[in-house]
Amino acid sequence: MSGVCTAEIIGNDEIAPGIFKLRLRLPAGYQRPEPGQFVNLYLNDPSRLLPRPISVCGWHESVLTLVYAVVGAGTRAISGYGIGAKIRVSTPLGNGFAVQPVKSCILVGGGVGVPPLLYLANRLAENGRDALAVLGFRGEPFLTDEFPCAVEVATDDGSAGFKGNVVELLEKLNLPASGTQILACGPKPMLGALAKFAAKRGIALQVSLEERMGCGYGACVGCVCKTAGGSRKVCEDGPVFAGDEVIWDE
Amino acid sequence: MSDLRVIFCGLELQNPIVTASGTFSAKGSGKFYDFSRLGAVTSKGVAIDPWPGNPTPRIAETHSGMLNAIGLENPGAERFIAEELPLIRNGIDFSGTRIIANVAGRSVEEYVRAAELLNAADVDMLELNISCPNIKEGGVSFGTSPAVAAKVTQEVRRVVTKPLIVKLTPNVTDICEIAHAAESSGADALSLINTLTGMRIDVRKRRHVLANKTGGLSGPAIMPVAIRMVYQVASAVKIPILGMGGIMSGADAAEFLMAGASAVAVGTAALVDPTAPVRILDELKDFMDEHGFANIEAVKNALK
Numbered sequence: 001m002s003g004v005c006t007a008e009i010i011g012n013d014e015i016a017p018g019i020f021k022l023r024l025r026l027p028a029g030y031q032r033p034e035p036g037q038f039v040n041l042y043l044n045d046p047s048r049l050l051p052r053p054i055s056v057c058g059w060h061e062s063v064l065t066l067v068y069a070v071v072g073a074g075t076r077a078i079s080g081y082g083i084g085a086k087i088r089v090s091t092p093l094g095n096g097f098a099v100q101p102v103k104s105c106i107l108v109g110g111g112v113g114v115p116p117l118l119y120l121a122n123r124l125a126e127n128g129r130d131a132l133a134v135l136g137f138r139g140e141p142f143l144t145d146e147f148p149c150a151v152e153v154a155t156d157d158g159s160a161g162f163k164g165n166v167v168e169l170l171e172k173l174n175l176p177a178s179g180t181q182i183l184a185c186g187p188k189p190m191l192g193a194l195a196k197f198a199a200k201r202g203i204a205l206q207v208s209l210e211e212r213m214g215c216g217y218g219a220c221v222g223c224v225c226k227t228a229g230g231s232r233k234v235c236e237d238g239p240v241f242a243g244d245e246v247i248w249d250e
Numbered sequence: 251m252s253d254l255r256v257i258f259c260g261l262e263l264q265n266p267i268v269t270a271s272g273t274f275s276a277k278g279s280g281k282f283y284d285f286s287r288l289g290a291v292t293s294k295g296v297a298i299d300p301w302p303g304n305p306t307p308r309i310a311e312t313h314s315g316m317l318n319a320i321g322l323e324n325p326g327a328e329r330f331i332a333e334e335l336p337l338i339r340n341g342i343d344f345s346g347t348r349i350i351a352n353v354a355g356r357s358v359e360e361y362v363r364a365a366e367l368l369n370a371a372d373v374d375m376l377e378l379n380i381s382c383p384n385i386k387e388g389g390v391s392f393g394t395s396p397a398v399a400a401k402v403t404q405e406v407r408r409v410v411t412k413p414l415i416v417k418l419t420p421n422v423t424d425i426c427e428i429a430h431a432a433e434s435s436g437a438d439a440l441s442l443i444n445t446l447t448g449m450r451i452d453v454r455k456r457r458h459v460l461a462n463k464t465g466g467l468s469g470p471a472i473m474p475v476a477i478r479m480v481y482q483v484a485s486a487v488k489i490p491i492l493g494m495g496g497i498m499s500g501a502d503a504a505e506f507l508m509a510g511a512s513a514v515a516v517g518t519a520a521l522v523d524p525t526a527p528v529r530i531l532d533e534l535k536d537f538m539d540e541h542g543f544a545n546i547e548a549v550k551n552a553l554k
Contacts, residue, residue, distance in 0.1 A: 002524075004523065004524060217524060
């Protein structure tokens with residue numbers, strides 16, 4: 001049975017403007033998350049009812065690392081929680097990436113979609129798998145030096161790495177289509193463009209989607225996406241879907 | 251030790267705690283708590299045909315509440331009966347937990363056809379949803395006019411042999427009028443309240459927060475409205491009431507019982523705390539023990 005436990009905050013630092021790294025010590029017995037899974041954070045404020053779903057960025061000996069962007073009043077409140085404070089957190093939710101036994105994994109992340117890919121990169125490295133991370137940022141890059149694999153960076157303004165978006169960078173990199181799988185997380189327009197890119201070249205693609213959620217565990221049907229197989233719940237059936245299964249143009 | 255059993259529409263519930271429609275799924279909720287401990291569980295709204303629901307975003311947070319505009323996305327009665335219902339039944343095992351199927355429709359005929367199928371399925375009671383504010387046709391438009399509420403209740407009553415609960419909307423001038431209409435048309439019980447219609451605007455983006463623009467407000471923000479309406483309706487009708495609207499604790503559940511509800515449903519609380527229904531059950535039990543209530547009837551009669 002899954003559950004909700006109370007974690008202790010052991011770190012909550014701003015690592016780039018508006019981007020925070022939250023480290024939580026969890027009670028023993030908490031299950032190790034799979035890359036691509038997310039947790040719900042429950043705010044310490046009874047007037048804010050909804051949990052904040054945040055994808056897992058790291059896990060080591062009962063310490064869970066989450067990297068989140070301050071996007072509204074809820075995440076702003078979380079960013080104010082200090083070391084030693086307690087916060088309720090759900091056990092891992094959703095489904096992780098399904099990595100194929102290919103020669104090379106390309107991890108494509110955009111902005112706050114980068115953190116779950118760091119977790120995936122570390123898992124791949126643990127398993128002796130080769131990977132390349134292609135990471136795009138609107139502003140100052142973050143987490144790029146923590147990846148255990150080769151990293152290519154793109155920024156909108158060219159302030160770091162390639163000037164442009166990750167799909168343009170991928171085109172420039174001219175990677176081989178065979179023996180390659182792309183695993184991606186980022187804003188929906190980026191993922192849609194990536195799906196077109198992958199389809200054109202016949203590259204296998206998995207995407208992790210973001211959607212405004214209610215419960216996070218499949219009860220309220222608040223977060224859905226259109227797929228070839230009909231409407232699917234992002235929280236319970238995803239958040240990871242095959243790139244060619246999602247219907248992008250809405 | 252308090253006795254939590256209640257008789258609701260002639261059926262015994264092992265306790266008065268029920269899940270509110272749209273906040274429970276056997277697979278999802280079952281990961282967090284053992285729902286065979288509850289008095290009853292309620293399905294999400296089920297229509298005769300699959301419904302796609304509304305575009306996203308469908309959810310918005312509000313102060314002490316939330317707006318939803320799901321639009322009753324559902325797989326249709328046949329798939330519900332074939333796929334979701336067996337999961338609920340398996341989770342209940344041999345406990346006394348009852349299954350309530352929430353019935354949605356866009357026309358009287360659709361309500362009747364869905365109710366007919368669900369009545370024949372492995373459910374214990376039906377809850378007629380004439381109060382959803384998030385669909386263009388049907389839903390709340392059936393629940394805001396006494397004549398229309400009476401008509402749909404009568405027609406569904408003709409084909410339903412199991413206990414029939416009619417779920418009322420608070421978006422009316424006089425909820426007692428609608429309650430009377432449902433009672434005199436054959437409803438065995440009433441559930442109230444559904445959500446209050448609301449709306450939010452993101453002033454920075456200058457856009458509606460919900461794709462559907464309006465949505466249904468739920469959560470503790472609406473509880474005083476719900477308590478008032480349960481109290482009014484309880485003194486206006488003879489049939490039992492399933493009370494709901496912002497219940498977050500055992501004390502809140504007791505408040506609904508004192509206002510006149512015979513059983514209570516927990517909805518939005520399950521989003522804030524996935525284990526809320528069983529936690530609230532435990533809290534209600536503790537509250538009754540602490541205050542010397544021997545049974546639910548005693549709580550119901552406690553208001554001075």
